[in-house]
Amino acid sequence: MPARFVRVAEQDRRPIEIEIDGVRHTALEGDTLLVAVLTHAERLRQSEFSDGSRAGFCLMGACQDCWMWTADGQRIRACTATVAPGMSVLTNPPSEDIWPISA
Amino acid sequence: MADLRVVVVGAGPAGIRAAQTFVEAGLRPIVIDEGNASGGQIYRRQPAQFRRSYETLYGFEAKTAKAIHDTFDRLVGQVDYRPETLAWNIYDGAVHTMRDGVAHKIPFDALVLATGATDRLLPIKGWTLPGCYSMGAAQIALKAQACAIGRQVVFLGTGPLLYLVSYQYAKAGADVAAVLDTSALSGQIHALGLMTSRPGLLAKGLYYRAQLLARGVPVHNGVTPVEIEGTDQVEAVRFRTRSGAERRVACDAVGMGFHLRSETQLADLARCAFVFDEDLAQWRPETDSDGRASVKGIYLAGDGARVLGADAAEKSGRLAALAALQDLGLPVAVRRMDVLRREQQRMEQFRRGLARAFPWPAELARAVADDVLVCRCEAITAGELRSTATLKGAPELNRAKALSRVGMGRCQGRYCGSAAAEILADVRGERVEAVGRLRGQAPVKPLPLSAVRGAAS
Numbered sequence: 158m159p160a161r162f163v164r165v166a167e168q169d170r171r172p173i174e175i176e177i178d179g180v181r182h183t184a185l186e187g188d189t190l191l192v193a194v195l196t197h198a199e200r201l202r203q204s205e206f207s208d209g210s211r212a213g214f215c216l217m218g219a220c221q222d223c224w225m226w227t228a229d230g231q232r233i234r235a236c237t238a239t240v241a242p243g244m245s246v247l248t249n250p251p252s253e254d255i256w257p258i259s260a
Numbered sequence: 261m262a263d264l265r266v267v268v269v270g271a272g273p274a275g276i277r278a279a280q281t282f283v284e285a286g287l288r289p290i291v292i293d294e295g296n297a298s299g300g301q302i303y304r305r306q307p308a309q310f311r312r313s314y315e316t317l318y319g320f321e322a323k324t325a326k327a328i329h330d331t332f333d334r335l336v337g338q339v340d341y342r343p344e345t346l347a348w349n350i351y352d353g354a355v356h357t358m359r360d361g362v363a364h365k366i367p368f369d370a371l372v373l374a375t376g377a378t379d380r381l382l383p384i385k386g387w388t389l390p391g392c393y394s395m396g397a398a399q400i401a402l403k404a405q406a407c408a409i410g411r412q413v414v415f416l417g418t419g420p421l422l423y424l425v426s427y428q429y430a431k432a433g434a435d436v437a438a439v440l441d442t443s444a445l446s447g448q449i450h451a452l453g454l455m456t457s458r459p460g461l462l463a464k465g466l467y468y469r470a471q472l473l474a475r476g477v478p479v480h481n482g483v484t485p486v487e488i489e490g491t492d493q494v495e496a497v498r499f500r501t502r503s504g505a506e507r508r509v510a511c512d513a514v515g516m517g518f519h520l521r522s523e524t525q526l527a528d529l530a531r532c533a534f535v536f537d538e539d540l541a542q543w544r545p546e547t548d549s550d551g552r553a554s555v556k557g558i559y560l561a562g563d564g565a566r567v568l569g570a571d572a573a574e575k576s577g578r579l580a581a582l583a584a585l586q587d588l589g590l591p592v593a594v595r596r597m598d599v600l601r602r603e604q605q606r607m608e609q610f611r612r613g614l615a616r617a618f619p620w621p622a623e624l625a626r627a628v629a630d631d632v633l634v635c636r637c638e639a640i641t642a643g644e645l646r647s648t649a650t651l652k653g654a655p656e657l658n659r660a661k662a663l664s665r666v667g668m669g670r671c672q673g674r675y676c677g678s679a680a681a682e683i684l685a686d687v688r689g690e691r692v693e694a695v696g697r698l699r700g701q702a703p704v705k706p707l708p709l710s711a712v713r714g715a716a717s
């Protein structure tokens with residue numbers, strides 16, 4: 158799948174392996190999770206309200222439109238999380254009972 | 261004196277100057293910031309692995325950025341700095357924080373809220389498509405991650421950031437497909453007269469504009485956005501020019517924003533009184549000339565009090581801390597306060613100039629078509645919101661929120677609130693201030709699931 162974000166500088170950082178929906182990808186040290194995903198893919202997640210896919214919006218932790226998930230159901234705010242080696246994330250929540258939760 | 265508890269929320273220019281002022285007075289403030297590094301929005305730092313220079317990152321503001329960073333770095337050890345910590349509520353004279361799922365209660369004698377701003381948005385058909393970002397997001401991608409949000413980017417909206425971010429993209433080698441400003445150029449030129457207290461800002465804006473034109477980037481003023489087109493991602497922007505001609509620009513990304521809105525939830529939770537700011541058409545916490553809120557012991561500074569930009573943020577941070585020190589009965593240099601106060605007062609005119617140059621396009625928000633999503637969080641349309649007023653008779657925003665859920669989603673109305681108020685006011689035939697404002701709710705941002713579960717059990 159083509160990427161959404163384009164790196165314009167700072168590309169000589171150390172590569173890090175992460176997994177997105179079980180597929181291995183190379184990110185760069187210092188990337189946010191959102192950037193690591195969107196430099197490989199066009200979207201980040203599905204809207205829980207069936208109105209299509211999303212790719213984040215504010216990048217500053219305010220809109221919450223970039224939630225991703227770990228296999229054990231932990232929610233990760235992709236725009237403020239920094240990638241770490243071996244990180245493994247899902248674009249959809251692993252179980253149905255996670256949404257809705259109270260804000 | 262050493263056991264006086266002073267707390268600063270926000271480590272942007274306002275919070276950093278407030279913290280520094282407390283340290284200079286011999287106190288050890290607690291500084292809380294959600295980010296993993298200090299600096300705030302304008303002086304946001306890049307991660308440690310990045311190597312770009314201050315000049316590349318901050319342009320004209322390189323020197324100030326370095327001064328702010330150095331100031332805070334020198335305060336290490338003299339402040340109790342708590343990064344990656346969310347202040348999520350204020351009650352019973354204490355700030356409630358969360359870090360890594362661990363809650364803390366921090367009682368205070370004085371609290372400076374320097375929480376900054378977020379982009380002010382209004383819905384445009386297609387704004388939820390992947391590829392559409394807030395203006396601030398476009399800048400953060402570039403500044404903090406050295407990425408462009410797409411290959412061909414349209415910048416759409418109004419405000420000083422429109423030209424700055426477009427220019428930063430062009431300079432970084434990104435393809436800026438068009439810059440579409442809803443404000444008229446004539447307003448920006450007229451406003452120069454009102455901006456004498458800080459002419460630099462508009463002058464820089466006009467410089468960025470000229471640079472964009474010189475690079476062959478189409479810049480349109482006085483546009484009406486029609487639609488962000490695309491089936492499952494951004495493909496083009498359609499808009500009407502000032503003369504009414506419809507145009508289409510192909511692109512794969514959009515950065516949009518209509519200036520900024522203050523981040524005021526914490527002041528609200530602390531029960532501070534609010535006033536309606538006619539110039540900016542938004543509510544803000546009421547303060548005196550020094551930043552004292554209506555609630556004893558609470559002070560407001562920076563863009564979180566009123567959107568005046570980074571230089572004013574530094575000054576108001578200092579002033580708010582001095583006011584707090586004075587109220588705590590500590591000696592302060594009254595002359596210094598006078599100077600800061602006068603400088604802040606001069607900002608009043610600047611603020612009006614800003615509103616004249618980049619007016620909030622209320623009429624666009626009011627005209628949003630029924631099928632357009634107003635609430636990104638829960639996919640609620642303008643039509644559904646309108647029907648809460650017409651069919652269900654919602655008299656004001658919080659009632660409309662309860663009935664439609666607009667503003668109830670996880671962004672807590674940050675991105676729909678301004679437009680929702682206009683839409684509701686329009687249906688009710690009232691001025692926007694008459695429909696009230698969305699009240700802040702705790703937690704101001706969603707807490708980690710583990711913390712939510714912990715609180716529930």
Ligand SMILES: Cc1cc2nc3c(=O)[nH]c(=O)nc-3n(C[C@H](O)[C@H](O)[C@H](O)COP(=O)(O)OP(=O)(O)OC[C@H]3O[C@@H](n4cnc5c(N)ncnc54)[C@H](O)[C@@H]3O)c2cc1C
Nearest residue numbers: 270272273274293294300301302347375376396562563570
């Ligand atoms: C995305 C964005 C980009 C901007 N870029 C520019 C620019 O390039 N040039 C320019 O002149 N102006 C810019 N501005 C305007 C900018 O807001 C001001 O110039 C300046 O940063 C205001 O300083 P401040 O200290 O008031 O707030 P900020 O710099 O915004 O700092 C506020 C801090 O408070 C923290 N915070 C907020 N709420 C909480 C909470 N509940 N718990 C813990 N921490 C919290 C935030 O993490 C942030 O670090 C930008 C604004 C935004 C939103």
Ligand code: FES
Nearest residue numbers: 214216221223236
């Ligand atoms: S993109 Fe808005 S919170 Fe992450």
